[in-house]
Amino acid sequence: MTARQRADRRAGLAFAAPAMLALSALAAYPALWVLWLSLQQRVPIFGIARFVGLDHFVFLAGDARFWNAVRVTLVFTLASVALELTLGVAVALALQRQRSGRRLALSLLLLGWALPSVVTAKLFEWLYHPSAGLVNVVLGGHAINWLGDPRLALPGLVAADVWRTMPFVALLCYARLLTIPVEVYEAARVDGASRGATLRSITLPLLRPILLIALLFRTLDALRAFDLMFVLTGGGPANTTETLTVYAYRSLFQTLQLGFGAAIGVVVFALVMAVAWAYLRALRGAGVAA
Amino acid sequence: MRRRLRAWDAAVLLLLAAWATPFFWQLRTSFTPDVELLTTDRAVPAHPTLIHYRAVVDRSVMPRALLNSLGVASITTLLAIALGLPAAYALARLPVPGKGLLLLAVVASTAFPQITTVSPLYLLLRALGLRDTWTALVLADTSFALPLLMWLLAGFIRDIPLELEEAAFLDGAGRVAVVRRVILPLVAPGVASAALLTFLAAWNEFLFAFTFTATEASRTVPVALALFPGVFEVPWGDIAAASMLASLPPIVIVVALQRWLVRGLVAGALKE
Numbered sequence: 001m002t003a004r005q006r007a008d009r010r011a012g013l014a015f016a017a018p019a020m021l022a023l024s025a026l027a028a029y030p031a032l033w034v035l036w037l038s039l040q041q042r043v044p045i046f047g048i049a050r051f052v053g054l055d056h057f058v059f060l061a062g063d064a065r066f067w068n069a070v071r072v073t074l075v076f077t078l079a080s081v082a083l084e085l086t087l088g089v090a091v092a093l094a095l096q097r098q099r100s101g102r103r104l105a106l107s108l109l110l111l112g113w114a115l116p117s118v119v120t121a122k123l124f125e126w127l128y129h130p131s132a133g134l135v136n137v138v139l140g141g142h143a144i145n146w147l148g149d150p151r152l153a154l155p156g157l158v159a160a161d162v163w164r165t166m167p168f169v170a171l172l173c174y175a176r177l178l179t180i181p182v183e184v185y186e187a188a189r190v191d192g193a194s195r196g197a198t199l200r201s202i203t204l205p206l207l208r209p210i211l212l213i214a215l216l217f218r219t220l221d222a223l224r225a226f227d228l229m230f231v232l233t234g235g236g237p238a239n240t241t242e243t244l245t246v247y248a249y250r251s252l253f254q255t256l257q258l259g260f261g262a263a264i265g266v267v268v269f270a271l272v273m274a275v276a277w278a279y280l281r282a283l284r285g286a287g288v289a290a
Numbered sequence: 291m292r293r294r295l296r297a298w299d300a301a302v303l304l305l306l307a308a309w310a311t312p313f314f315w316q317l318r319t320s321f322t323p324d325v326e327l328l329t330t331d332r333a334v335p336a337h338p339t340l341i342h343y344r345a346v347v348d349r350s351v352m353p354r355a356l357l358n359s360l361g362v363a364s365i366t367t368l369l370a371i372a373l374g375l376p377a378a379y380a381l382a383r384l385p386v387p388g389k390g391l392l393l394l395a396v397v398a399s400t401a402f403p404q405i406t407t408v409s410p411l412y413l414l415l416r417a418l419g420l421r422d423t424w425t426a427l428v429l430a431d432t433s434f435a436l437p438l439l440m441w442l443l444a445g446f447i448r449d450i451p452l453e454l455e456e457a458a459f460l461d462g463a464g465r466v467a468v469v470r471r472v473i474l475p476l477v478a479p480g481v482a483s484a485a486l487l488t489f490l491a492a493w494n495e496f497l498f499a500f501t502f503t504a505t506e507a508s509r510t511v512p513v514a515l516a517l518f519p520g521v522f523e524v525p526w527g528d529i530a531a532a533s534m535l536a537s538l539p540p541i542v543i544v545v546a547l548q549r550w551l552v553r554g555l556v557a558g559a560l561k562e
Contacts, residue, residue, distance in 0.1 A: 009384070009386075012386040016376070018373050019374055019376070019436060105303055108306035108307055119515065123313060163309070213559050249405060265409060269406040
């Protein structure tokens with residue numbers, strides 16, 4: 001090892017150490033701690049703290065509220081991700097042909113994405129207001145109680161999530177479309193390819209890799225989502241919008257069962273990691289190198 | 291052809307403006323007097339008023355929350371850059387022991403659900419006596435922002451040609467001098483992008499802020515908005531005004547700093 005290599009190793013350690021220490025203390029340590037917590041019964045207000053092993057997970061396996069939360073989480077994730085990707089691609093294709101006013105277009109597009117999700121929740125709470133909400137006005141003045149109706153609350157929540165996250169998908173796809181050389185399209189036109197054929201055999205295949213990445217990002221975010229449902233519906237009515245994250249939060253900080261809430265948090269973690277792992281495997285299998 | 295393209299441009303802008311309607315409707319509501327809130331057939335209120343903004347500024351915790359959010363988000367951004375930039379350089383350029391594993395850990399931790407770590411973090415911060423302080427939020431937000439920030443910056447640094455550094459080494463510069471004179475100026479736009487994303491994430495963050503704060507001493511804007519009090523009925527106009535104030539930094543970022551925001555967002559996805 002030369003002096004230069006030794007110096008580089010020292011520099012590498014010195015440069016990386018502060019961030020790694022911070023991440024160990026504030027991310028890795030809590031991540032291990034939560035596993036330990038999930039094996040305990042801890043109810044601080046009663047001074048209860050004892051080891052219960054896998055009891056919480058056994059209880060969850062037979063807990064109807066838990067399975068409801070799993071169902072709500074999956075329905076929310078599938079519905080909003082599917083809508084976001086479809087609408088996002090459509091908007092990106094529309095933007096691709098935009099010649100002037102691109103900056104304004106991107107400002108309008110990204111606005112919903114950049115706002116705090118608590119603001120989004122307040123925006124939609126007002127839009128869904130039974131008597132003064134814009135949604136009911138547009139629909140012809142019916143007094144539909146969107147967030148109070150067990151059948152409508154989840155679709156209403158999905159709509160709000162699609163509103164704030166579609167722009168992210170659209171932006172990624174749009175950025176990819178901009179890198180396709182104009183000559184490719186000109187060649188297709190010279191060969192007499194129709195608009196539809198060009199879209200099917202040139203544009204969409206080129207979008208595929210970025211769409212897969214958007215799919216991963218958005219699926220993980222939807223599985224972890226909390227703010228929007230917590231503020232907009234609070235999990236109600238009748239738990240029809242109670243996702244795993246909301247169930248976990250309520251257990252942790254409203255009924256103060258730290259161990260039990262931690263166990264639900266561990267389930268969310270496992271779910272996210274399992275989806276990410278399955279996705280990366282599938283991606284490798286399909287031979288798509290990003 | 292020109293005419294048709296212009297019509298297309300206008301149609302797209304109109305469509306995107308329609309998509310942004312929820313925001314513009316809230317903007318309208320924030321200037322609408324209470325008696326007109328049920329009147330929905332006008333695009334602009336008949337008697338626009340600032341009364342809701344006055345109520346929010348004079349009689350709510352919002353001004354203090356804005357200060358808290360500004361402080362927490364700014365300090366978080368500075369701390370995350372200070373910790374993340376050297377680490378990103380090390381990951382991009384230097385032989386760090388266990389680097390492959392470190393990179394994997396960094397990528398995996400960008401997928402960490404907040405709800406999973408919120409309970410141990412709560413216990414940790416409480417044990418340190420940091421409940422209801424800016425410090426608690428800065429620490430939690432920084433730990434959450436760091437992985438993505440390091441990932442982004444490492445990508446930007448890898449884009450810088452190695453020859454530039456080698457040339458500086460041949461001139462006898464040390465590692466720190468090379469980073470300062472060669473890397474920093476070239477990676478500055480990337481740092482701006484990463485800083486914007488970090489600031490935005492900290493400004494918008496809700497779960498940690500909601501859990502680790504207890505009073506207006508440290509409550510941030512999203513928390514104040516979520517807890518916005520109504521005595522007998524929901525003060526929709528005041529909430530609308532408060533929402534607009536909470537949206538100011540994101541609007542500035544999207545409109546005035548768009549180039550850096552887009553660069554950061556796109557780089558984060560394309561470098562994966």
